[in-house]
Structure formats: structure tokens, C-alpha cells
Amino acid sequence: MKQFYKSKSLLRLSFLFVLLFSVITAVNSCKKDNDDEEFADHVVQFEVKTTTGGVIKAIVTQVGTVKTDIFDPVGTTWMSGEFFVNSSQAQLNLDAKADLPDADSELVINLWIDGEIVRTDKKKGAGPMVASIDYSFLEL
Structure with missing residues (x-):
């Protein structure tokens, strides 16, 4: 027992x-x-510029799901203000359309993240030109 x-x-x-x-x-x-440690805040800025005589017609920005349209901005250069984006937002997009006067004219768009240009798109030529940048914080 x-x-x-x-x-x-x-x-x-x-x-x-x-x-x-x-x-x-x-x-x-x-x-x-702890998934919160995976994401970080970044300082982001969009930039659009043309050579002299170029006319920026439209700019479209998108951060995550928030889209902003800007029509007929004044001048040959446009920059968004600096703003913070958490990398959990995943997607950043910048599109710009400009009318360029001659074959040597350029439309240049830049995406700045944390003070450095991470993406650039440059279009050269006369007439209407469209440049586009897509950026994702997520690694595929």
C-alpha cells in the first residue's frame, strides 16, 4: 500500500x-x-523640382492610406514639410506631373527619409512628364 x-x-x-x-x-x-520594438519613427519629406521654365501641374502624396492631391503649386520647386511616419505605415508614394519647355528640361522628385534621399525619379524632355516613387518600410 x-x-x-x-x-x-x-x-x-x-x-x-x-x-x-x-x-x-x-x-x-x-x-x-513585443511587436512595438519592431517599428520606428522616421522623419519624411517629399520634394519636387523642375528646371527653369518648367511648370508643376500636380503632386500626389500618399502615406499609408492617407492620400493628398496638390494642383498647380506655385514655383519650380515644391517641398512638403518634414513629418514623422512610423514604419508600421509601410507605404510611401509620391507622383508629380509637370509641363517642361524643351528637350533638356528635367522633372526630379525625391523622397527624403531621416535626412537622406532614399529614392529619386528623374524625367527629361519636352512636354508633359510624370515621375513616380513608391517606397515601403516593410522588407518583402
Whole structure:
């Protein structure tokens, strides 16, 4: 009878140990899955410029799902103000249309992130030109 009691206690103790080990393992694995550390804030700025005589007709910017249209901005250069974007927003887009006067004219658009140009698109020629930049913070 005593032997039966000891084996039953050993079984209970083993079950308790396995249960405790499972709970500790689950808690530690959840602690490491902090997704907030994965995303960071970045300073972003859009830039559109043409050579002398070029006329910017339209600019479209998109940050995540928020789209902004700007028609007939004044001047040959346009820059958005600096703004913060969290990398969880994933997608940045910049499109610009300009009328250029001659074959040597240029339309240049730049995407600045954290003070550096990360993407540029340049169109050269006469007439209506369209330049486009797409950027994603997510690595595919």
C-alpha cells in the first residue's frame, strides 16, 4: 500500500513540474514577442523640382492610406514639410506631373527619409512628364 501511495505522489509531482515548466516557457516566449520594438519613427519629406521654365501641374502624396492631391503649386520647386511616419505605415508614394519647355528640361522628385534621399525619379524632355516613387518600410 505504501508503494502505491509513493507512486501516486510521484505522478502528481511530475505532473505539477511539467505544468509549471509549461507555464514558465509560455510566459517567457510571450515576453520576447513585443511587436512595438519592431517599428520606428522616421522623419519624411517629399520634394519636387523642375528646371527653369518648367511648370508643376500636380503632386500626389500618399502615406499609408492617407492620400493628398496638390494642383498647380506655385514655383519650380515644391517641398512638403518634414513629418514623422512610423514604419508600421509601410507605404510611401509620391507622383508629380509637370509641363517642361524643351528637350533638356528635367522633372526630379525625391523622397527624403531621416535626412537622406532614399529614392529619386528623374524625367527629361519636352512636354508633359510624370515621375513616380513608391517606397515601403516593410522588407518583402
